[in-house]
Amino acid sequence: EVQLVESGGGLVQPGGSLRLSCAASGFTSRSYWMHWVRQAPGKGLVWVSRINGDGSSTTYAHSVKGRFTISRDIAKNTLYLQMTGLRAEDTAVYYCATGDSHAFVIWGQGTMVTVSS
Amino acid sequence: QSALTQPPSASGSPGQSVSISCTGTSSDVGGFNSVSWYQQHPGKAPKLMIYEVTKRPSGVPDRFSASKSGNTASLTVSGLQAEDEADYYCSSYAGDDTWLFGGGTKLTVL
Numbered sequence: 001e002v003q004l005v006e007s008g009g010g011l012v013q014p015g016g017s018l019r020l021s022c023a024a025s026g027f028t029s030r031s032y033w034m035h036w037v038r039q040a041p042g043k044g045l046v047w048v049s050r051i052n053g054d055g056s057s058t059t060y061a062h063s064v065k066g067r068f069t070i071s072r073d074i075a076k077n078t079l080y081l082q083m084t085g086l087r088a089e090d091t092a093v094y095y096c097a098t099g100d101s102h103a104f105v106i107w108g109q110g111t112m113v114t115v116s117s
Numbered sequence: 118q119s120a121l122t123q124p125p126s127a128s129g130s131p132g133q134s135v136s137i138s139c140t141g142t143s144s145d146v147g148g149f150n151s152v153s154w155y156q157q158h159p160g161k162a163p164k165l166m167i168y169e170v171t172k173r174p175s176g177v178p179d180r181f182s183a184s185k186s187g188n189t190a191s192l193t194v195s196g197l198q199a200e201d202e203a204d205y206y207c208s209s210y211a212g213d214d215t216w217l218f219g220g221g222t223k224l225t226v227l
Contacts, residue, residue: 035216037163044120044221045155045163045206050214059214095162102151102210103168110162 002026002106004096009111016086016115022079022096022108030054030074033099036081038092039110046092049081050099064090086115121146121207121219128225129197137222139190139207145217147188151210154183154192157221158203166205167192194224202226 008020022034036048049060049070058070069082079096091114097104122140129135139146139154146152152170155163165174167183170190180195190209194201207219 037218045157045208045218046120047208047216047218050216057214061215101168101172102149102216103153103165104155104163104208105165105168105174107162107164 004098004106004108006094006096006108006111009094009113011114011116012086013117014087014115017082017084018086018113020081020083020094020096020111020113022081024077024079024098029072029077029079029098032105034070034072034079035097035099035104036068036070036079037095037097037104037107038090038113039095040089040092043092048094051079083113086113088115091115119217121209121217123205123207123219123222125220126223126225128227129194130227131197131199133197134193134195135197135224136191136193137205137207137224139192139209139219141188141190141209141217143188145209145211146185146190148212149210150185152183152185152190153208154181155206155208156201156203157206163206197226199226 035050051070055072067085071080093110095110096108098106154167157163170185183192
């Protein structure tokens with residue numbers, strides 16, 4: 001079964017750091033670009049970041065550039081999002097998704113990040 | 118990077134058709150044939166319904182169709198069913214390997 005499973009979410013204080021993971025199974029994720037998309041409570045989807053197949057190229061939304069770093073471990077079939085300088089407005093469910101034809105094809109179930117003191 | 122514009126709500130009775138619009142600019146929706154649509158039920162992950170403006174992934178009912186004209190894309194759900202009640206989001210490639218989403222439309226089946 002093709003599946004993405006996120007982990008690593010939790011409660012963190014403003015200014016803190018957190019690393020999210022997204023484990024892929026049932027397929028070789030390195031064949032795909034991978035994305036992080038977030039959704040604040042009661043709000044819409046927002047694209048956060050993407051990485052290409054071999055991890056050599058990344059892009060970020062303006063709101064997270066310089067604070068978040070996307071990476072992937074091809075051997076472990078796992079995607080990461082290192083988040084630093086966290087702010088209250090980063091509070092959201094974070095989804096990982098595979099990318100193909102400029103669409104988000106396979107989605108994980110999401111992991112909740114809460115930034116609060 | 119402004120979000121694409123969607124109506125906050127839409128509704129229709131079972132069996133009817135309803136359309137949801139998604140308006141962007143020539144730098145995103147109008148500039149690329151890369152609009153996609155997602156269905157999200159409460160508490161669930163989004164599901165891809167349409168990609169490359171008009172294409173349906175395997176398993177998506179043909180009651181779901183989509184189109185684009187200029188800077189506006191549209192999703193049409195025909196023969197509305199109770200299970201179609203959900204939030205719908207459009208997305209567009211915006212160049213330079215960035216993407217935008219719409220604000221979402223809550224579809225209610227009356």
